[in-house]
Amino acid sequence: MHIKENLSELKKQFKKQDCLLIAVSKTKPVSDIQEAYDAGIRHFGENKVQELTEKQPQLPDDIRWHMIGHLQRNKVKYIAPFIHLIHGVDSFKLLKEINKQAQKADRVIACLLQVHIAKEESKFGFSEEEIMDLIKLPEFAALEHVRVIGLMGMATNTDKEAVIRAEFAALKKFMNHLNTLDLPGGMALKELSMGMSGDYQIAQEEGSTMVRIGSAIFGQRNYL
Numbered sequence: 001m002h003i004k005e006n007l008s009e010l011k012k013q014f015k016k017q018d019c020l021l022i023a024v025s026k027t028k029p030v031s032d033i034q035e036a037y038d039a040g041i042r043h044f045g046e047n048k049v050q051e052l053t054e055k056q057p058q059l060p061d062d063i064r065w066h067m068i069g070h071l072q073r074n075k076v077k078y079i080a081p082f083i084h085l086i087h088g089v090d091s092f093k094l095l096k097e098i099n100k101q102a103q104k105a106d107r108v109i110a111c112l113l114q115v116h117i118a119k120e121e122s123k124f125g126f127s128e129e130e131i132m133d134l135i136k137l138p139e140f141a142a143l144e145h146v147r148v149i150g151l152m153g154m155a156t157n158t159d160k161e162a163v164i165r166a167e168f169a170a171l172k173k174f175m176n177h178l179n180t181l182d183l184p185g186g187m188a189l190k191e192l193s194m195g196m197s198g199d200y201q202i203a204q205e206e207g208s209t210m211v212r213i214g215s216a217i218f219g220q221r222n223y224l
């Protein structure tokens, strides 16, 4: 394992130094996370609630945990007390549940709306039209315990750079467009979560503010 070396190599490859690095530690042991922490990383991403709630108490308190995967409504309650940012909000029902659990935890939880930008079929993510409808709902404006701070998107899994670049550029353009509208409650979208191990440089060139990187730091994952 060369986590520390991987991290310093990765940072050298960044196209944008002020882009937040979220180390995606899914399937990796607590000892690997501790190693990245000791190398200075404070933001970690997981995609499964059970794994996240098992790891979180074993690690330092100042880690900021990001939920990057698909989140089921009935599991929001387990992460609401501590989660830093939820990236994959893909339905109004989920957003309402996050609001409810955040209220119980006496918190305001930051969220990103996931937009379906890839050519591939996927069950997850809003279309642009759905987000346009969502932000007009009075019920959306009434959610006081969630703060939507930006958008998240995953590009098509392809080696065609032009395809990936166009998808990221479209997401950035859509966020710019949303910010020209009269958004509820003075909402302003600032964060763009886009880019993973294979495409983070393109994402950074197209305006990413946070990249979610796993295998380039921790090595390949072995799924059982």
Ligand SMILES: *Cc1c(COP(=O)(O)O)cnc(C)c1O
Binding pocket: 024, 026, 047, 068, 069, 195, 196, 197, 198, 212, 213, 214, 215, 216
């Ligand atoms: C696993 C995962 C990543 C990290 O992928 P790598 O290719 O290992 O960098 C990023 N985002 C999401 C949503 C993921 O599930």
